[in-house]
Amino acid sequence: NATSFRFIGAALVLAAGIGAQDKPAQENLTAKIDGSLTANGAFEAVIRLTGFGARSGPYREAFSLGKAGAAAAIIFGRFMQNRRFQSAPEIIDADNLQRPVQIRFGVHEDDFILPFQRQASLLLDFLPFRLTGAAQPDGSLLIGHPGKLREEITLVIPAAFALPLASQFSVERPMVRYQSEWKIDGRTLTIVRELEFKQESVRG
Numbered sequence: 001n002a003t004s005f006r007f008i009g010a011a012l013v014l015a016a017g018i019g020a021q022d023k024p025a026q027e028n029l030t031a032k033i034d035g036s037l038t039a040n041g042a043f044e045a046v047i048r049l050t051g052f053g054a055r056s057g058p059y060r061e062a063f064s065l066g067k068a069g070a071a072a073a074i075i076f077g078r079f080m081q082n083r084r085f086q087s088a089p090e091i092i093d094a095d096n097l098q099r100p101v102q103i104r105f106g107v108h109e110d111d112f113i114l115p116f117q118r119q120a121s122l123l124l125d126f127l128p129f130r131l132t133g134a135a136q137p138d139g140s141l142l143i144g145h146p147g148k149l150r151e152e153i154t155l156v157i158p159a160a161f162a163l164p165l166a167s168q169f170s171v172e173r174p175m176v177r178y179q180s181e182w183k184i185d186g187r188t189l190t191i192v193r194e195l196e197f198k199q200e201s202v203r204g
Contacts, residue, residue: 027053027147027197031126036156043112044086045155047126049103054145056101063103064094077125083107113161127151129178129195140201153191164189175202 028051035045051059058075076083089105127149135141157163163184170179177196182189 027055027145028150029055029059029127029148030150031152033124033126033151033153033155035124035154037113037158037161039158039160040110041113041161042108042110044106044108046104046106050100051103052100053147055147055149059103060094060097060101063089063091063101075128077128079123079125080107124153124155124191125151125193126153127193129193136201145200146197148197149193149195151191151193153189155189155191157187157189159187163187175199 030050032048032050033045035043037043049059062075086106086108089103092102093099094101094103129149129151164182166184167182168180170177172178175198177198178194180191180193182191184190
C-alpha cells in the first residue's frame with residue numbers, strides 16, 4: 001500500500017503546552033467518521049474528534065470560542081484542507097485542559113465521485129498522518145510525546161459503485177509504527193489507520 005507508506009515519510013505538526021503532570025498515554029487524537037455516498041456520488045459524513053494532551057492543543061485553539069469556520073490545513077489531512085463545515089461545530093471542553101476536547105461537525109460534498117466514475121480512489125484522510133519534528137541543539141529531532149493518532153472511517157457505498165479491495169498494511173520503525181486496514185462488510189467500507197509515536201525524540 002504505497003499511499004499509506006507516504007504517511008510515514010511526511011510530517012506531523014506538534015502542539016505545545018503540555019504540563020509535566022500529563023502522562024504519555026494521554027497523547028492521543030482519535031477521529032471517527034460515519035459517512036455515506038448517494039447514488040449521485042455525493043458524500044456526507046459526521047466527524048467526531050477526541051483529543052488528549054499536547055496534540056489536542058491546535059484543535060482546542062482552532063475551535064475555542066467558535067473561531068473555526070473552516071478546516072485549517074495544519075490540523076487536518078488533504079480531504080479536509082480548508083473545507084468549510086456544513087454547520088457550526090459542536091465543541092465540548094475546548095478550554096478545559098483537564099478534560100479531553102470533543103469536537104463534532106458535519107461535512108458534505110456534492111461531487112465527491114462523479115456518476116460516471118463508478119470506481120474511483122477514495123481519498124479520505126481526515127487527520128494529518130505526517131511525521132516531522134523540530135531539530136534540537138544536541139542534534140536530535142523532537143517528534144513529540146509518545147501517543148497515537150487514530151482514524152476510524154465507516155462509509156456506506158451504494159450498489160452503483162464498485163467496492164474497493166480489502167487490504168492491510170503496516171510498517172514499524174524504532175520511533176513510530178503505522179498500520180492501516182480496509183474491510184468490507186456488505187456495502188459498508190471500514191478504514192482504520194493508526195500512527196503511534198513510540199519515543200519523544202530521535203538522534204540525528
